[in-house]
Amino acid sequence: xxxxxxxxxxxxxxxxxxxxxxxxxxxxxxxxxxxxxxxxxxxxxxxxxxxxxxxxxxxxxxxxxxxxxxxxxxxxxxxxxxxxxxxxxxxxxxxxxxxxxxxxxxxxxxxxxxxxxxxxxxxxxxxxxxxxxxxxxxxxxxxxxxxxxxxxxxxxxxxxxxxxxxxxxxxxxxxxxxxxxxxxxxxxxxxxxxxxxxxxxxxxxxxxxxxxxxxxxxxxxxxxxxxxxxxxxxxxxxxxxxxxxxxxxxxxxxxxxxx
Amino acid sequence: xxxxxxxxxxxxxxxxxxxxxxxxxxxxxxxxxxxxxxxxxxxxxxxxxxxxxxxxxxxxxxxxxxxxxxxxxxxxxxxxxxxxxxxxxxxxxxxxxxxxxxxxxxxxxxxxxxxxxxxxxxxxxxxxxxxxxxxxxxxxxxxxxxxxxxxxxxxxxxxxxxxxxxxxxxxxxxxxxxxxxxxxxxxxxxxxxxxxxxxxxxxxxxxxxxxxxxxxxxxxxxxxxxxxxxxxxxxxxxxxxxxxxxxxxxxxxxxxxxx
Numbered sequence: 159x160x161x162x163x164x165x166x167x168x169x170x171x172x173x174x175x176x177x178x179x180x181x182x183x184x185x186x187x188x189x190x191x192x193x194x195x196x197x198x199x200x201x202x203x204x205x206x207x208x209x210x211x212x213x214x215x216x217x218x219x220x221x222x223x224x225x226x227x228x229x230x231x232x233x234x235x236x237x238x239x240x241x242x243x244x245x246x247x248x249x250x251x252x253x254x255x256x257x258x259x260x261x262x263x264x265x266x267x268x269x270x271x272x273x274x275x276x277x278x279x280x281x282x283x284x285x286x287x288x289x290x291x292x293x294x295x296x297x298x299x300x301x302x303x304x305x306x307x308x309x310x311x312x313x314x315x316x317x318x319x320x321x322x323x324x325x326x327x328x329x330x331x332x333x334x335x336x337x338x339x340x341x342x343x344x345x346x347x348x349x350x351x352x353x354x355x356x357x358x359x360x361x362x363x364x365x366x367x368x369x370x371x372x373x374x375x376x377x378x379x380x381x382x383x384x385x386x387x388x389x390x391x392x393x394x395x396x397x398x399x400x401x402x403x404x405x406x407x408x409x410x411x412x413x414x415x416x417x
Numbered sequence: 418x419x420x421x422x423x424x425x426x427x428x429x430x431x432x433x434x435x436x437x438x439x440x441x442x443x444x445x446x447x448x449x450x451x452x453x454x455x456x457x458x459x460x461x462x463x464x465x466x467x468x469x470x471x472x473x474x475x476x477x478x479x480x481x482x483x484x485x486x487x488x489x490x491x492x493x494x495x496x497x498x499x500x501x502x503x504x505x506x507x508x509x510x511x512x513x514x515x516x517x518x519x520x521x522x523x524x525x526x527x528x529x530x531x532x533x534x535x536x537x538x539x540x541x542x543x544x545x546x547x548x549x550x551x552x553x554x555x556x557x558x559x560x561x562x563x564x565x566x567x568x569x570x571x572x573x574x575x576x577x578x579x580x581x582x583x584x585x586x587x588x589x590x591x592x593x594x595x596x597x598x599x600x601x602x603x604x605x606x607x608x609x610x611x612x613x614x615x616x617x618x619x620x621x622x623x624x625x626x627x628x629x630x631x632x633x634x635x636x637x638x639x640x641x642x643x644x645x646x647x648x649x650x651x652x653x654x655x656x657x658x659x660x661x662x663x664x665x666x667x668x669x670x671x672x673x674x675x676x
Contacts, residue, residue, distance in 0.1 A: 324671050327631070328631065328667075331631035331632055331667055334631075334632050334633060335632070335633035371589075372585055372588070372658050372659060373589065373592050373598070373600075373655070373658060374589070374592045374593035374596075377656050378656070381653070381655075381656075382655065382656035382657075383656075385653035385654070386653075386654070386657065388653075389648045389653070394640070394644035394645075394648070395644070395645070396632075397607075397632060397634075397636050397637075397641040397664055397665070398645065398662070398663065398664055398665075398670075399632060399666065399667040400631070400663075400670035400671055401662060401663045401670045401673060402670075402673060403657075403660060403662055404657075404661075405656065405657055405660070406656075407656045407657075407658060408585050408586075408589060408658040408660075410659065410660075411582055411585065411586060411659045
């Protein structure tokens with residue numbers, strides 16, 4: 159599972175799952191680019207990684223804006239020379255019932271999850287293709303497959319990420335066959351990971367999420383999700399592409415699929 | 418990554434099973450090699466020992482409960498424990514629906530599906546004792562789309578999906594009540610040239626499968642399939658259970674999602 163000398167961008171990595179993934183990739187030897195919208199939160203994670211001997215820089219950028227995505231990828235290439243791994247993790251919530259959801263609520267969520275994933279993948283893939291190596295790993299959500307009340311914007315974007323994964327995998331496969339690239343794109347669906355974003359959940363829902371898995375514990379962002387990302391990012395996973403991998407401790411078998 | 422672990426790999430005298438055995442051994446596990454054919458068992462044991470690995474061979478027909486019990490008991494007697502079970506043994510006998518005999522149906526389903534059940538049943542009691550277990554079922558990409566002349570094989574390989582989910586759920590009771598860390602997952606394998614495919618599959622089917630792989634090359638039993646199995650067998654995958662992972666070079670990967 160060697161990712162030494164690889165350069166990884168993890169979007170939305172100042173907190174939660176993204177931070178866990180960034181810390182694991184750094185621990186496994188990758189140079190990591192931490193991203194979030196504000197410099198202050200980015201700096202905190204960069205410091206945490208540097209303290210444990212890892213290599214990291216921080217780039218504050220709103221990935222829903224193409225000009226800021228350009229800053230993110232250009233800074234990465236300037237500082238570390240290339241982009242090998244892109245983890246599309248950044249996400250936000252803005253809950254409301256469909257009948258009440260404003261256009262602004264719809265846009266602010268879809269623009270980050272879906273358009274942001276597209277913009278980051280587009281910019282990173284150009285560099286990956288040049289270097290003939292690339293891993294794009296999209297972090298979706300198990301909610302995608304059973305819907306969530308009050309989260310039409312979120313669930314639609316996460317389901318959209320799956321379509322984007324399949325299309326990127328196909329486009330990359332073309333370069334694999336024609337140009338000798340080693341490029342894959344896969345999608346993970348974590349279950350419930352306690353994070354800053356889930357603090358807002360009402361206690362009843364939180365409890366159901368905490369217990370809704372087969373392992374008898376909630377996930378650890380770094381050890382559980384991060385390790386899977388590190389595996390998919392490694393050369394050992396060169397033949398895994400277009401895969402959707404459930405990484406929620408069996409949450410997908412426990413969650414209520416009926417409505 | 419797997420130091421101190423003991424792995425039983427059914428059908429590891431040749432092909433994919435042998436590749437998995439070589440990779441798990443390279444990662445530090447002691448291996449119990451199993452096959453119906455003594456020569457094949459001896460060959461793999463020799464190959465593992467030549468590379469400095471620890472290996473024990475057991476000739477057994479996994480469709481027979483008594484053979485399976487002897488296999489698992491021998492593993493524990495010789496190597497002290499049983500941590501990892503890779504249900505890989507597969508049997509293949511092609512015939513169209515109208516032509517398929519009861520014997521053809523039984524001989525395939527008995528190995529591919531019933532054998533997996535027997536092995537898991539016998540191995541899981543040892544895993545439960547040590548509070549650690551990994552069951553990894555090897556299914557086939559064909560199972561996702563069906564195949565002419567292979568009703569027995571496809572039905573059995575599809576059966577493994579349901580068996581995987583049910584095992585994951587039964588293990589979850591021990592995870593929750595007895596602090597076990599036991600998972601069960603399914604690796605869906607794409608086209609990999611082995612004795613089974615080269616000798617038994619018709620040439621046009623082989624060629625079609627090879628040409629359909631999005632990443633353009635057949636899978637390497639050790640590096641591609643073995644690496645994915647090794648990851649799932651490791652502590653790093655402690656929160657992945659009831660999951661299907663497609664190691665297919667992109668082939669039909671999109672269909673693995675849920676269910």
